Amino acid sequence: MRRSGYFLALSLASLLALIGLNAFAATPVIKSGSKCSTINSTVIAQSLTYLCIKSGKRLVWSKGVVTAPIEDAQISTPPYSAVAPNNGSDEYRCFLLDPKFKNDSYLQSVTIVPDNLLVSHHGILYKVDAVKVGASQALDAQTPEAGWPCFGDTGIPGATAFSPAAPSSWVSFWAPGANFKGYPTGTGMRVEAGDQFIMQAHFHIKNGTSADKNKASIKVILSLAKEPVANLKTLLIPAPVEIACGPTESGPLCTRSAALIDLANRTSDKAALQASGLLLICGKNPFNPIPSSISDCTNIVRSPMKIYGATGHMHQLGRTITITYQSAATQEITVLSWRPQWDFDNQTTDWQIKPISALPGDFLKVTCSFDVGLRSLLPEFKDVAPNYVVWGEGSRDEMCLAIINYTD
Numbered sequence: 001m002r003r004s005g006y007f008l009a010l011s012l013a014s015l016l017a018l019i020g021l022n023a024f025a026a027t028p029v030i031k032s033g034s035k036c037s038t039i040n041s042t043v044i045a046q047s048l049t050y051l052c053i054k055s056g057k058r059l060v061w062s063k064g065v066v067t068a069p070i071e072d073a074q075i076s077t078p079p080y081s082a083v084a085p086n087n088g089s090d091e092y093r094c095f096l097l098d099p100k101f102k103n104d105s106y107l108q109s110v111t112i113v114p115d116n117l118l119v120s121h122h123g124i125l126y127k128v129d130a131v132k133v134g135a136s137q138a139l140d141a142q143t144p145e146a147g148w149p150c151f152g153d154t155g156i157p158g159a160t161a162f163s164p165a166a167p168s169s170w171v172s173f174w175a176p177g178a179n180f181k182g183y184p185t186g187t188g189m190r191v192e193a194g195d196q197f198i199m200q201a202h203f204h205i206k207n208g209t210s211a212d213k214n215k216a217s218i219k220v221i222l223s224l225a226k227e228p229v230a231n232l233k234t235l236l237i238p239a240p241v242e243i244a245c246g247p248t249e250s251g252p253l254c255t256r257s258a259a260l261i262d263l264a265n266r267t268s269d270k271a272a273l274q275a276s277g278l279l280l281i282c283g284k285n286p287f288n289p290i291p292s293s294i295s296d297c298t299n300i301v302r303s304p305m306k307i308y309g310a311t312g313h314m315h316q317l318g319r320t321i322t323i324t325y326q327s328a329a330t331q332e333i334t335v336l337s338w339r340p341q342w343d344f345d346n347q348t349t350d351w352q353i354k355p356i357s358a359l360p361g362d363f364l365k366v367t368c369s370f371d372v373g374l375r376s377l378l379p380e381f382k383d384v385a386p387n388y389v390v391w392g393e394g395s396r397d398e399m400c401l402a403i404i405n406y407t408d
Helices: 013-019 130-140 256-266 270-280 373-378
Strands: 024-028 042-045 047-057 058-061 075-076 090-098 105-114 120-128 168-174 181-183 185-191 195-205 218-224 233-238 294-300 304-315 319-325 333-339 350-358 364-368 401-407
Touching: 042 075, 042 120, 090 130, 105 120, 105 168, 120 130, 120 218, 120 256, 168 233, 233 294, 233 364, 256 270, 304 319, 304 333, 333 350, 364 401
Parallel strands: 024 333
Antiparallel strands: 042 047, 047 058, 075 218, 090 195, 105 181, 105 185, 105 218, 120 168, 120 195, 233 401, 294 364, 304 350, 304 401, 319 333, 319 364
């Protein structure tokens, strides 16, 4: 649902004071007519493709055109009627998808299209190595319905929400406003012959909707690079979320312990462990968490990488999200992505004009701000009891997540 009419954006000055952006050097934004350096080069930004052309004696970016996906393969989840477990309102369901690639390939773009926006909240596409396909098939066979339940991750033994590299790896995601992911020129995501995909679909079931309106499927359109390119990877930087009920709110779920039990009942037993684990990973006290409307986490770069893009993700109580890179050598801070007014329906990737070369010891940081007062304004929460909010998979829970695309 769109929320832009519900509140005004925080002023730039207050945001700078809030999260200390006064030293930030913002990444330039692609605009038609702005300077470029290499004629006939292209760049994709906000799902538009820009071409570097000659205008007089200058090289400038052309007018952006909508990037149309080139279809080399199409895979779809089977139609599925979502049913939220344990009196909740959310279901996470994973589906194994076989692209039937006979040769090693590089994905140049991924387009994810849900057919029922009434129930589809978001979806994540994971690649499953060929040697792990059997484990996925075994999960799929455990239930008579298509797919299998997978709150938190893909459900494959050994997978976790934030360390999916061994059994599966994050390829792309769909969220409102972000159907198409076209990767920068010279990059792509490597897929080997025999690899398959898992689509983790998050379905949100609204009160009072009939079963026939909860049926949905998700289509994935894949285009391939015509020659080998640099292998684009994904790094996830989550920050813990600890938001107390507002001063005018009350109820049995306004204590953290009760909210964690409710979260586990609605989603999975691992949810409470994730909330504590994030506090520990991000240098905060898991035994005495302090509620705050600000969430943040800093990740130390462990090996050289080139950063190509960044995407932020939150749910319905988000106000702002900022993703930054800081050089340890110069202390210079670069904004990779900034949403001064979070819009759940516009979760696009911010691709850098030039990739940023990060070195070991540099820092990547995500900072989010939330407003629990939005619960009184959003129809989504009209019939839902207020709760203490932690990191969680449900739409009434919250996330503060940076998605970084990079190459080694």
